[in-house]
Amino acid sequence: MTYNGLTDEHLVSLALNGDRQSFSEIVERYRKMVARTVKGMLGDNVYAEDIGQDVFVRLYHSLSEFRGEAKLPTYINRIAVNLTLNEIKRRKRSSGVFVNEDQGRETLYDMTDENDHDRRDTKEVIGRALAMLEPGFRAVVVMRMLEGYSTKETAEVLEIPVGTVLSRLSRAQEQLRTIIKEYR
Amino acid sequence: MNKEQIMRLVELLGDDSVPGSEDKTLMEEIRGSYDFEAGFTGRVMQRIEGMQPGRLYEGVILSMNSLFLRIAVTGAAAIVLLAVSVFLSGGNFSFETLLGLGDTTEEGMISLLTGNY
Numbered sequence: 001m002t003y004n005g006l007t008d009e010h011l012v013s014l015a016l017n018g019d020r021q022s023f024s025e026i027v028e029r030y031r032k033m034v035a036r037t038v039k040g041m042l043g044d045n046v047y048a049e050d051i052g053q054d055v056f057v058r059l060y061h062s063l064s065e066f067r068g069e070a071k072l073p074t075y076i077n078r079i080a081v082n083l084t085l086n087e088i089k090r091r092k093r094s095s096g097v098f099v100n101e102d103q104g105r106e107t108l109y110d111m112t113d114e115n116d117h118d119r120r121d122t123k124e125v126i127g128r129a130l131a132m133l134e135p136g137f138r139a140v141v142v143m144r145m146l147e148g149y150s151t152k153e154t155a156e157v158l159e160i161p162v163g164t165v166l167s168r169l170s171r172a173q174e175q176l177r178t179i180i181k182e183y184r
Numbered sequence: 185m186n187k188e189q190i191m192r193l194v195e196l197l198g199d200d201s202v203p204g205s206e207d208k209t210l211m212e213e214i215r216g217s218y219d220f221e222a223g224f225t226g227r228v229m230q231r232i233e234g235m236q237p238g239r240l241y242e243g244v245i246l247s248m249n250s251l252f253l254r255i256a257v258t259g260a261a262a263i264v265l266l267a268v269s270v271f272l273s274g275g276n277f278s279f280e281t282l283l284g285l286g287d288t289t290e291e292g293m294i295s296l297l298t299g300n301y
Contacts, residue, residue, distance in 0.1 A: 023232070024229050027224075027228050027229070028225050031225060032218060035219050035220050036215060040218070048220075049220055049221060049224070053224075056232075060232050123218070125190060126214065129190075144197050145214075148211060151200050169198055173195075180194060183187060
């Protein structure tokens with residue numbers, strides 16, 4: 001049986017009936033999406049893989065609660081955002097500060113010491129700029145910039161009003177402009 | 185991708201309209217660069233398959249939100265403290281001690297229930 005042509009709803013119902021292969025197809029289908037959310041918010045570090053796995057393990061255990069009111073990717077991304085925000089909070093609590101804004105800024109500047117600008121990893125520059133934003137702002141920017149969601153879809157995933165998304169976007173934009181402008 | 189292009193991505197954040205082809209390519213370029221290490225799906229499936237009934241607690245704990253988990257841990261700690269306090273004041277763990285009736289005699293109980301003091 002080939003799974004890649006099946007709809008999300010069909011895969012979910014097969015997975016609920018114990019078909020592991022269909023769940024594997026769901027993981028394969030949304031792996032990159034989860035990577036964008038988790039790595040975009042947490043940075044490309046060793047914890048991102050663990051959180052990524054946790055997202056799908058939690059999805060597996062909560063599939064029976066999935067009523068189809070939201071689309072499957074929205075549902076998965078909601079889990080990803082919540083687990084990542086929990087991890088950021090947990091790390092902030094345990095180490096005092098998870099992403100030190102000054103440290104992030106310093107590292108962003110350090111990267112300018114290299115002569116070959118083209119060699120610099122854009123993803124890393126964006127990641128470091130995002131790390132300087134507050135987690136709430138970061139989530140909104142990741143949904144818009146990396147996931148390509150509209151403002152309305154972003155509000156749906158983050159379960160916040162559209163107005164809040166717009167105000168966070170505007171403030172995040174201002175901060176990112178300053179951060180990137182300073183980057184030579 | 186240069187600084188101007190990254191700046192362009194920032195500007196697009198506030199624009200909900202359909203992006204032009206150049207902007208679309210720019211967005212796809214950055215979006216496509218995110219992924220987990222090879223074998224991610226296999227590792228997830230291995231973890232799920234490794235969750236035998238005895239190890240299902242991992243899934244259950246993951247399903248609890250952190251607030252609920254915190255309340256549950258606080259509750260468990262309160263129960264332990266209460267049990268220690270009952271044991272220290274009553275000297276044992278009998279049902280009567282838990283109800284605060286450890287030192288009550290049978291006669292005392294009858295007179296208490298019947299109101300004949």
